[in-house]
Structures are given as C-alpha cells and as structure tokens.
Amino acid sequence: MHIAEDLEKALELVGRLYEGPTKYAKAVLRRWPRAWAAVAYVGGEAAGAEVYYAVTLARDACVHYYVVVEPKFRRRGVATALVRYVEEKCRGAVYMATTTEDNAAAVGLFTRLGYSVYRWGDLPRRIRENLLKATCGYDDDILLIKGASPADVGKELGEAGELWKETCLKPYLGVWSQ
Numbered sequence: 802m803h804i805a806e807d808l809e810k811a812l813e814l815v816g817r818l819y820e821g822p823t824k825y826a827k828a829v830l831r832r833w834p835r836a837w838a839a840v841a842y843v844g845g846e847a848a849g850a851e852v853y854y855a856v857t858l859a860r861d862a863c864v865h866y867y868v869v870v871e872p873k874f875r876r877r878g879v880a881t882a883l884v885r886y887v888e889e890k891c892r893g894a895v896y897m898a899t900t901t902e903d904n905a906a907a908v909g910l911f912t913r914l915g916y917s918v919y920r921w922g923d924l925p926r927r928i929r930e931n932l933l934k935a936t937c938g939y940d941d942d943i944l945l946i947k948g949a950s951p952a953d954v955g956k957e958l959g960e961a962g963e964l965w966k967e968t969c970l971k972p973y974l975g976v977w978s979q
C-alpha cells in the first residue's frame with residue numbers, strides 16, 4: 802500500500818462512498834489553507850481516502866475530517882494506514898475526529914489507535930462549542946481525541962472561529978457555492 806496526496810481523487814472517493822453531505826469536504830479543501838487530502842492505493846487501485854486539516858485552538862490540532870474506504874478493501878488496514886499517515890504529517894498536534902455512536906467501524910478504528918471517546922453532551926458547554934466549531938461535528942454525537950483532553954485543546958477558540966465560519970457555517974447556510 803502507498804499513500805499520496807491527491808485532492809481530486811480523494812473528493813471523488815468521498816463523494817461516492819460517504820453517506821452524508823460532502824460539501825464540507827470541498828469547502829475546507831478550497832477555503833482553509835491548512836487542509837489536505839490523502840489517497841491510499843492498493844495494487845495501483847485507489848482503496849481509500851482521508852480529508853484532514855490543521856487548526857490551532859489552545860493547542861495545535863489536526864482533524865481527521867472524512868475517512869472512507871472502498872467496501873471491497875475494508876478490514877484490511879487501509880483506514881488505519883491513512884490515520885497513521887495523517888498523525889505522522891501532523892506530528893506534535895492533538896488529533897480529533899467525530900462520528901456517531903452507532904458507527905462501530907469508525908469507533909473501532911480510532912479507539913484501536915489510542916483515541917478516547919467523549920459524548921458531546923458530557924463536555925462543558927464552552928469546551929463543546931469550541932470543539933464543535935473546530936470539527937464541524939454537528940451531525941455527530943461523539944468526539945474521538947488523542948494527545949490531550951478536550952479541555953486542554955478546547956479552552957480557547959483560537960482559529961476555530963474563522964474555520965467554522967468559512968468552511969462549516971457558510972456551506973450549511975448555502976452562502977458558499979462550489
């Protein structure tokens with residue numbers, strides 16, 4: 802397996818495989834200077850992709866925004882390789898992802914790699930609001946985090962206000978078009 806940065810290919814995979822809105826992936830890649838997209842290749846075939854970005858709150862954070870793997874390549878370590886690749890790229894940062902509690906594959910993937918699980922509802926309001934802005938995780942109910950506690954990262958909003966406005970709120974309101 803090898804992994805390469807490829808924005809267009811990653812968006813194609815995300816658009817085809819992700820069951821949910823992908824306008825946020827496009828928005829962050831086009832509007833946030835520290836956003837990237839990686840594709841994992843197995844035997845020359847694009848097997849999976851990840852869209853990720855860096856944002857500074859009280860700490861530097863790196864968000865695993867979209868992770869998708871072609872069904873025929875699942876359970877073969879493709880997503881694990883993508884998540885590890887992003888961690889290596891963002892070394893020194895705190896890593897975060899959001900998902901829904903019923904997404905056993907995503908929860909299993911991240912917890913096996915050392916991420917802790919928090920329910921949004923269990924976090925103090927200010928921390929929750931800041932981290933929701935940093936992750937645009939409004940459709941999800943849990944936060945997965947590695948490298949610090951939610952409070953350590955989310956006690957300051959930092960750049961996440963600007964990120965949220967440009968790549969989360971505007972696409973949500975339809976103000977920004979592709």
Ligand SMILES: CC(C)(COP(=O)(O)OP(=O)(O)OC[C@H]1O[C@@H](n2cnc3c(N)ncnc32)[C@H](O)[C@@H]1OP(=O)(O)O)[C@@H](O)C(=O)NCCC(=O)NCCS
Pocket residue numbers: 818819820849866867868869870871874875876877878879880881882898899900904905906907909910911913
């Ligand atoms: C989540 C997803 C990316 C995982 O991709 P993958 O390449 O199959 O994951 P890996 O092979 O690296 O799996 C790593 C671990 O995650 C867990 N896991 C993966 N799929 C699982 C499943 N369907 N059920 C339970 N645990 C699962 C397991 O612990 C697995 O290790 P194991 O295979 O040794 O038991 C893939 O299922 C997918 O594309 N789902 C649809 C999109 C999505 O929900 N993305 C996540 C949003 S955050």
